[in-house]
Amino acid sequence: MPIFQTPFILSMKIACISTFITFFVAIVLAWIFAYRKSYLTQFLSGITTLPLVLPPTVLGYYLLVSIGNESIIGKLYIYLFGSTLVFTQTAAVIAASIASLPLMIRPFQIAFESIGKEIREAAEVDGANSWITFIQIVIPLSYKGLLAGIILGFARSLGEFGATLMVAGNIPGKTQTLSIAIYDAVQANDWNTANLMVITLSGICIAIILLSFPLEKREEN
Known part of the structure; x- marks a missing residue:
């Protein structure tokens, strides 16, 4: 059981931190993509979608090149903190954040675009600037889309596996998440442990997705 508990707690910790960070990045990008249409924003929108279509190992390779010890980010991290960035929980958070980013941006963007232009213009006529309009009008009216994005991102x-394995490694008690622990258990032919972890991870993900159903029912009513 302790072998199971550590990857579970670590996965929850990484997922929570990743979701918190990704939320703020996604909400800014979704706002840009929704209200600042141009060839540049369309290109950037396509770039942010890549984690959905790239093989996990390819995504992990790009991350490894970007934050590895020989990269600018990697060298800066070593200079500031005196240790490498790769094969750490921080690297696992980065991998999870990049992988989940497009799943947050899309629902956010759709929710923002569903707010009619006349509503935003009315707020501006009443004296609200773009920032106040976004905070006090757009976000409250978009809360269902925001919650959907948060649920999917979390x-x-x-469940992130491939990119995390590439940049964070498989260090028991340090970077071994539940998905990676399942892989290890299968490789070791420990089917009892693998089954327990698979059922747990699947159950959590199903429960998280089911959280969106009450929102849909309220919208229908």
Whole structure:
């Protein structure tokens, strides 16, 4: 059981931190993509979608090149903190954040675009600037889309495997998440442990997705 508990707690920790960080990045990018249409924003929107279509190992390779010891980010991290960035929990958070980012951006963007232009213009006529309009009008009216994005992003972060393995490694008690522990258990032919972890991870993800159903029912009513 302790072998199971550590990857579970670590996965939840990484997923929570990743979701918190990704939320703020996604909400800014979704706002840009929704209200600042141009060829540049369309290109950036396509770039942010890549984690959905790239093989996990390819995504992990790009991350390894970007934050590895020989990269600018990697060298800066070593200079500031005196240790490498790769093969740490921080690297696992980065991998989970990048993998889950598009799953947050899309629902956010759709929710923002559903707010009619006349509503935003009315707020501006009343004296509200773009920032106040976004905070006090757009976000409250978009809360269902925001919650949907958060739910999907958290579930994706919780189940992240390939990119995390590439940049964070498989260090028991340090970077071994539940998904990686399942892989290890199968490789070791420990089916009892693998089954327990698979059922747990699947149950959590299903429960998280089911959280969106009450929102849909309220919308229908």
